[in-house]
Amino acid sequence: MLVGILTHGTYWAVVALLALAVPAKLLGQGQAQGALLILGALGTWRYSWAALNFTRGAIFRWIVHPRRKRARQARFAALNAPSHAFFLVTTYMVAPADTMQCYRALFRAAAQARDGATVIASVCDGSDERLIRALWDASREDLRRVKLVVDRIPPNGKRDALAQTLRLIAAEAPTSRDIVVFVDGDTCVPEDIVAEAAPVFTDPRVGALTTDEGVLIETDNLFRDWFILRFDQRQAMMCSMGLSNRVLTLTGRMSVFRADLCTDPSFVAQVGQDELEHWRLGRIKFLTGDDKSTWFWLLRNGYEMAYLPDVRSWSMETQPRPTFLDSSQVLMTRWFGNMMRTNGRALALGPRRMGLFTWWSILDQRLSMWTTLVGPTSVIFGALAGAPSLIPLYLAWVMVTRYCFCAVIASFRGGWFPVTHPLILYFGQVAGALTKTFVLFRLDRQKWTRQASSSGGGLGLAGRLGALDSHLHHALALLWLALAVIVLGQI
Numbered sequence: 001m002l003v004g005i006l007t008h009g010t011y012w013a014v015v016a017l018l019a020l021a022v023p024a025k026l027l028g029q030g031q032a033q034g035a036l037l038i039l040g041a042l043g044t045w046r047y048s049w050a051a052l053n054f055t056r057g058a059i060f061r062w063i064v065h066p067r068r069k070r071a072r073q074a075r076f077a078a079l080n081a082p083s084h085a086f087f088l089v090t091t092y093m094v095a096p097a098d099t100m101q102c103y104r105a106l107f108r109a110a111a112q113a114r115d116g117a118t119v120i121a122s123v124c125d126g127s128d129e130r131l132i133r134a135l136w137d138a139s140r141e142d143l144r145r146v147k148l149v150v151d152r153i154p155p156n157g158k159r160d161a162l163a164q165t166l167r168l169i170a171a172e173a174p175t176s177r178d179i180v181v182f183v184d185g186d187t188c189v190p191e192d193i194v195a196e197a198a199p200v201f202t203d204p205r206v207g208a209l210t211t212d213e214g215v216l217i218e219t220d221n222l223f224r225d226w227f228i229l230r231f232d233q234r235q236a237m238m239c240s241m242g243l244s245n246r247v248l249t250l251t252g253r254m255s256v257f258r259a260d261l262c263t264d265p266s267f268v269a270q271v272g273q274d275e276l277e278h279w280r281l282g283r284i285k286f287l288t289g290d291d292k293s294t295w296f297w298l299l300r301n302g303y304e305m306a307y308l309p310d311v312r313s314w315s316m317e318t319q320p321r322p323t324f325l326d327s328s329q330v331l332m333t334r335w336f337g338n339m340m341r342t343n344g345r346a347l348a349l350g351p352r353r354m355g356l357f358t359w360w361s362i363l364d365q366r367l368s369m370w371t372t373l374v375g376p377t378s379v380i381f382g383a384l385a386g387a388p389s390l391i392p393l394y395l396a397w398v399m400v401t402r403y404c405f406c407a408v409i410a411s412f413r414g415g416w417f418p419v420t421h422p423l424i425l426y427f428g429q430v431a432g433a434l435t436k437t438f439v440l441f442r443l444d445r446q447k448w449t450r451q452a453s454s455s456g457g458g459l460g461l462a463g464r465l466g467a468l469d470s471h472l473h474h475a476l477a478l479l480w481l482a483l484a485v486i487v488l489g490q491i
Helices: 002-020 024-028 030-079 096-111 126-138 158-170 193-202 222-242 265-272 290-300 324-347 356-384 390-411 420-440 461-490
Strands: 085-091 117-123 146-152 179-184 206-216 254-258 275-278 282-285 304-316
Touching (some): 002 390, 030 304, 030 390, 030 461, 085 158, 096 117, 096 126, 096 179, 096 304, 117 158, 126 146, 146 158, 158 265, 158 290, 179 193, 193 254, 206 222, 222 304, 222 324, 222 356, 222 390, 290 324, 324 420, 356 390, 390 420
Parallel strands (some): 085 179, 117 146
Antiparallel strands (some): 206 254
């Protein structure tokens, strides 16, 4: 407690010192006025959008969701119809200790399923199969109404594994009352997931749901703080989206689908073999981003999606690279690549088909990667033009605003935040924006974190020419951004 008070006090002392370093005459300098005008205009837009999402999220979290939950549970109890739960689990190159935690949680949740459950483990390695069967035999849960199926498949990627397992579930002829829980092999599902999820599907308009997420990382370091903050941000944003009965992704870590929908042949085909026809890069076959493919199928077919803010899964994450910067860059490249490849075609559906707020939120993701870079760019140009005091002023502004953002974000879970979060938040915004601009021009480049499989960026002549073309388009876009900042700064 005392350490927290001291660190937060030091943080605000730094803010005060930066503010004192700004001369009073700064506002009168022509070099500074342009930069401040740009920052003020963008700030008004971005902070208004943030305030809108925080307000919507609070309304959903504490008013709308509790009402919806009570209504769904009442309908479910009144129907008293059987709802079988299928757990679809994909495991590849997961540490044995994580596999043990994952399946122990799965067996607990399956045992609690009111109308029985089937756990289908999709594995590539014999050691994983032996471990899972040993955990099943040693389980202390009452598994008499639970069936275990271990599906050994070749290591052709997660998409192929999902498609094959969905075909197995389809052979069981699931009904619209049954559910399928998609689970990654390094995620622990909550014990009451079936009881919480099944009532949601009493509304025939709902095709899937996702829940809050927590992270389990043994090492207390910057990578852990970054992941925790990302999930805190996700909670706040998902609450806002939940108010419109849509979400921006159905995370592959754990999401729940109506069984008859996710076993539809067109759904299975999109998960297994999704692709995009790009005007410059040609046909792009998706390697990663299965959770965006499932999301897009439901969106295109007019189904709603629910968010459960009071139900939380736990993912066991490990730092993929030795350093924080390298690890965050690798993960953001994969995440934002998945987002960019799918969000473009989602925008093409239009606001009438997917709802105005959802459509605008996706459009905002496209715009924000550029507007986020305008602030630091204008400050740098202003400082180089003769107003170096802009730098401490901007840093103080960043520290104050991001601290306030973190306080609001933390309120959605009722906790507090470490002093590193405001700085990590700004890093995530700027580094994330740069990463998004990078992947926007390289949508064909895909790679799993734990797998050797990748696509795009070939070494042949065509691959080198394609990479050069991407570099040129990216450089041109950044040049136009810089020119726009310079011109606006002179107005």
